[in-house]
Amino acid sequence: MADSGMDGLLVIDKPGLGRELPRAAGVDLSTSHDVVQRVRRCSRQRRIGHTGTLDPMASGVLVLCLGVATRLVEYYQGHDKVYTACVTLGATTDTYDALGEIIARRPVSSLKADAVEDVLARFRGEIAQRPPVYSALKQGGESLHRKARRGEDVIVQARPVTVHRLELLSIEAPDRLWLRVACSAGFYVRSLAYDVGEALGVGGHLSYLRREAAGHFSVADAHPLAAVESAAREGNLASLLLAPGVGLDLPRLLLNGEDARRLGLGQRVWLPFDRVSTLRQAQDTAGSTCQLRTPPGFASALVGGVVQAVDDDGHLLGIVRVLEESTESGGGLLCKAEKWLAPQTHSD
Known part of the structure; x- marks a missing residue:
């Protein structure tokens, strides 16, 4: 198959x-x-x-x-x-x-x-x-x-x-x-x-x-198995899929293109705080999801753990482990990709 x-x-x-x-x-x-x-x-x-x-x-x-x-x-x-x-x-x-x-x-x-x-x-x-x-x-x-x-x-x-x-x-x-x-x-x-x-x-x-x-x-998000099989026969199964990363209960890092490219190639990358924002999801009073940027000090709690790496549109790029935090020259995080979903690209 x-x-x-x-x-x-x-x-x-x-x-x-x-x-x-x-x-x-x-x-x-x-x-x-x-x-x-x-x-x-x-x-x-x-x-x-x-x-x-x-x-x-x-x-x-x-x-x-x-x-x-x-x-x-x-x-x-x-x-x-x-x-x-x-x-x-x-x-x-x-x-x-x-x-x-x-x-x-x-x-x-x-x-x-x-x-x-x-x-x-x-x-x-x-x-x-x-x-x-x-x-x-x-x-x-x-x-x-x-x-x-x-x-x-x-x-x-x-x-x-x-x-x-x-x-x-x-x-x-x-x-x-x-x-x-x-x-x-x-x-x-x-x-x-x-x-x-x-x-x-x-x-x-x-x-x-x-x-x-x-x-x-x-259960409000779920589809009966028979309905899934029916959608597949009609060629509509893709419409039932949620994007990878939806519902992940992990902090999020917003990456620029170059940092994402290097992480996708398996490199360890220092991410200065002026080039990356630590994000978390919250529910506003209307019940919709909003993004809150957290101060750099929050990042110290991430060391040793994993976070979601996302692009400017919020699409999941991969799962990244935070190895170290530095406070020198404005501070930053040393990260390495654990599971990368985005296609790997090489610079010219």
């Missing part, structure tokens, strides 16, 4: 289990890898990567990077997520979700909101969470779910995660809790479902999960 030349971000609304169809025949339970493969076929773009997996039963935001944007995958990872979830109480499964085998049943008496809220309070803030055994986490170079399916004893250590917000949306009698969760990367809603069920003394599993947001992207 020859590359189509499509470059950019594609925000997919991944299909998954619906609210009222626990395990109906014909439901699309695509894995994140399946989604990548389908987009690869319809776009004729081989270079595609996703920025964070979604379980097969989960629907919602899945951000794909196409073409040159695949160089940015790592910079879109590790962002906070927002989910809507349903926990079905009274039945525990081996995978902690509706796709697993039921391994225990317990009766569920009438659920009181106060009792549920008391339990949820334990899972807010910084907590230690034990991921599911059936997960893509690796141990000894192999995914845990592969070990578990072979019947091996797998010991999973608890990991620190952060729950920024955990809301009880509703109690649906007789046995379902609807929740909204805003959490850090690495948080497993399946584990939350299991832990909440155990804390209530009746067990439970995750029966519905929808990712509402990932980083700066929400």
Whole structure:
């Protein structure tokens, strides 16, 4: 397959289990890898990567990077997520979700909101969470779910995660809790479902999960997979792409043409403060994005980190690492490109 030349971000609304169809025949339970493969076929773009997996039963935001944007995958990872979830109480499964085998049943008496809220309070803030055994986490170079399916004893250590917000949306009698969760990367809603069920003394599993947001992207930005495939057949797929760099949560450096050219050639470049502006994005009171130039002193906080290099039109040129700061002769930054997207040009 020859590359189509499509470059950019594609925000997919991944299909998954619906609210009222626990395990109906014909439901699309695509894995994140399946989604990548389908987009690869319809776009004729081989270079595609996703920025964070979604379980097969989960629907919602899945951000794909196409073409040159695949160089940015790592910079879109590790962002906070927002989910809507349903926990079905009274039945525990081996995978902690509706796709697993039921391994225990317990009766569920009438659920009181106060009792549920008391339990949820334990899972807010910084907590230690034990991921599911059936997960893509690796141990000894192999995914845990592969070990578990072979019947091996797998010991999973608890990991620190952060729950920024955990809301009880509703109690649906007789046995379902609807929740909204805003959490850090690495948080497993399946584990939350299991832990909440155990804390209530009746067990439970995750029966519905929808990712509402990932980083700066929400379901409002996302396109159903079927719509993406339809757009590709009609030759309109490019209209769904976002420019590489949209939604990157990194400080920005505005470069002139010569500095950009040298960085693109792999050179270390001193960028005097009188030739480069440090930029950050902010939201004005009307909700639109504006650019604020920050004073040179702000740059000291950038040393050792990475920033976006942009041109006068705000187009992303590449990702640059700030190596040093100098205060001599007006001051400046020593930078080197880590991932360069702009075409390399040579001087005459």
